[in-house]
Amino acid sequence: MSRAERRQASIFLAIVFIIGGVGTSIAQTMSYADAVQQLATACGADLRKYCKGVELGGGRLKGCLDANQARVSPQCQETRLAVYASIARRAAAQRDIGDICSADINRLCGTSHADAHLVECLVSVAPVALSPQCNQTFTDTGWRTERAQQ
Amino acid sequence: MKPHYISAAAAGIFALALTAAVAQNQLSSGQIANSLAGVTNDARLDMTAVQIRQAVLDNIRDYPGALPPRPLSFPQLANLAQFTVEVEFDFNSAAIRPESYQAVGSIADALHNPILLGYGFLVIGHTDSVGGRQYNVGLSQRRAEAIVAAMVDPFGVNPAILQPVGMGEEQLRDPKHPTSGVNRRVQLVNIGKKFCFGRSGEQFACP
Numbered sequence: 236m237s238r239a240e241r242r243q244a245s246i247f248l249a250i251v252f253i254i255g256g257v258g259t260s261i262a263q264t265m266s267y268a269d270a271v272q273q274l275a276t277a278c279g280a281d282l283r284k285y286c287k288g289v290e291l292g293g294g295r296l297k298g299c300l301d302a303n304q305a306r307v308s309p310q311c312q313e314t315r316l317a318v319y320a321s322i323a324r325r326a327a328a329q330r331d332i333g334d335i336c337s338a339d340i341n342r343l344c345g346t347s348h349a350d351a352h353l354v355e356c357l358v359s360v361a362p363v364a365l366s367p368q369c370n371q372t373f374t375d376t377g378w379r380t381e382r383a384q385q
Numbered sequence: 386m387k388p389h390y391i392s393a394a395a396a397g398i399f400a401l402a403l404t405a406a407v408a409q410n411q412l413s414s415g416q417i418a419n420s421l422a423g424v425t426n427d428a429r430l431d432m433t434a435v436q437i438r439q440a441v442l443d444n445i446r447d448y449p450g451a452l453p454p455r456p457l458s459f460p461q462l463a464n465l466a467q468f469t470v471e472v473e474f475d476f477n478s479a480a481i482r483p484e485s486y487q488a489v490g491s492i493a494d495a496l497h498n499p500i501l502l503g504y505g506f507l508v509i510g511h512t513d514s515v516g517g518r519q520y521n522v523g524l525s526q527r528r529a530e531a532i533v534a535a536m537v538d539p540f541g542v543n544p545a546i547l548q549p550v551g552m553g554e555e556q557l558r559d560p561k562h563p564t565s566g567v568n569r570r571v572q573l574v575n576i577g578k579k580f581c582f583g584r585s586g587e588q589f590a591c592p
Binding site: 266267268269270271272274275278279282287288289290291292293297305317319322324325327329330353354376377378381 | 412414415475476478479480481483484486487488489490491493494498499505531532533534535536537538540541
């Protein structure tokens with residue numbers, strides 16, 4: 236890689252990082268930690284009032300917030316929809332990426348393994364080289380930004 | 386509404402600037418994942434969750450008292466890659482408190498990290514010493530199951546890789562302060578490869 240290419244690559248990474256850090260665009264999913272932290276913050280008072288003692292798992296908390304959607308604060312209502320949409324989208328991407336990207340991986344890395352090498356393969360190629368659907372799914376998994384931070 | 390958005394944007398920029406500094410104090414999913422992957426253990430645990438539960442009950446029977454006279458030790462677990470997270474639950478309940486949602490979310494992020502793909506984990510619940518020892522085994526079992534339930538729904542972790550175990554107060558982290566919050570925790574232990582992957586990406590139980 237030439238110096239100019241390296242500079243270009245680092246500018247590109249910087250832009251990706253800034254968008255990833257500040258953006259609230261729907262093109263990104265949140266980490267699960269950030270997602271539920273936002274829920275706890277935006278819905279804290281409503282959770283204490285309407286869902287005290289309700290378990291986070293097994294769909295119980297989501298069910299409680301759904302049942303009380305007419306009563307919770309507008310801020311909680313807005314946040315809970317965004318949070319659960321982000322969680323569902325990230326979980327689906329992490330579950331389905333092996334299938335969605337199998338042709339890309341086969342074409343670009345000469346393997347169809349849906350194991351840990353999948354991520355090695357996908358980070359090693361430029362996003363434009365991936366099919367749009369595989370690229371979006373990979374973004375949704377959060378693994379691209381996680382890897383950049385390591 | 387407008388000031389809210391402006392302050393959110395400002396907070397975003399501020400958070401970005403502080404990322405490096407904050408990362409030290411916050412529970413990071415990368416740190417959890419690396420610790421859980423730490424030992425490249427293809428050594429598998431030669432004990433089942435059922436046997437561990439039995440050992441916990443045997444310890445209460447063999448070493449009775451208001452507090453465990455000595456911590457229950459599992460040399461088989463000590464060598465495995467693991468990570469411990471403090472999680473707050475409602476009193477006498479398996480409901481995770483909202484203050485701990487972020488910590489639980491970090492566990493989910495870590496379990497989805499590709500470096501942990503295919504591994505299985507014990508999810509061990511520990512209580513403090515408030516309440517009877519026998520009761521606390523049941524309480525910590527329900528809490529470990531609540532963590533697993535949250536991992537599965539909403540966070541989409543495969544339930545087949547997680548085994549909940551209640552340790553009660555048999556392994557206090559700070560025996561000198563048995564009611565301290567540091568004792569109330571969830572311990573994740575990597576028990577080795579659970580799933581292997583075939584040439585076309587299909588999953589199967591490792592031989």
